[in-house]
Amino acid sequence: MINDLWYKNAVIYCLSVATYMDANGDGVGDFSGLMHRLDYLHGLGITAVWLMPFQCSPGRDGGYDIADYYSVDPAYGTLGDFVEFTHAAKQRASG
Numbered sequence: 001m002i003n004d005l006w007y008k009n010a011v012i013y014c015l016s017v018a019t020y021m022d023a024n025g026d027g028v029g030d031f032s033g034l035m036h037r038l039d040y041l042h043g044l045g046i047t048a049v050w051l052m053p054f055q056c057s058p059g060r061d062g063g064y065d066i067a068d069y070y071s072v073d074p075a076y077g078t079l080g081d082f083v084e085f086t087h088a089a090k091q092r093a094s095g
Contacts, residue, residue, distance in 0.1 A: 006047075013041060014050040017076045018063075031072070031081035035088055042092045049089060054082070 021033030031054075041049065053063040056071045072082050 010047045011045050012048045012050055013044075013046040014052065016052040017054045018052075026075075028075045030075070031077040031085045035081075035085050038085075038088055038092055047093060 015034075016029070017031060017034055018029045020029040021037050022029050023033035023036060024030060053066055054073055054076050055066045056068045056073050057063045057066050059065075070079075072079050
C-alpha cells in the first residue's frame with residue numbers, strides 16, 4: 001500500500017524550460033530563469049513541476065530523442081543549475 005499519496009492533492013504544472021524564462025538574455029529559457037520564477041509558481045499553488053525534456057538531444061523529435069539522460073542541454077544551463085533548481089523547488093514544497 002502506498003502511504004504517501006501527495007499526488008492525490010497535487011497541482012502539477014508542466015512547462016518547457018526553453019520557453020519559460022530567460023535569465024541570460026540569449027532568447028532561450030534556462031534553469032536560472034526558472035529558479036527566479038519558483039516563488040511565483042509556488043504562489044499560484046503549484047505543488048509539482050513537470051519538466052519537458054531538457055537533456056541533450058539531436059533535435060530530430062522535438063527534444064524527445066534524448067541522446068544523454070545524464071546531461072543538461074547547454075542552452076538551458078548546467079547539471080549544477082538543474083540540481084540547484086531541484087533543491088530550491090524542494091525547499092518550497094516542504095516549507
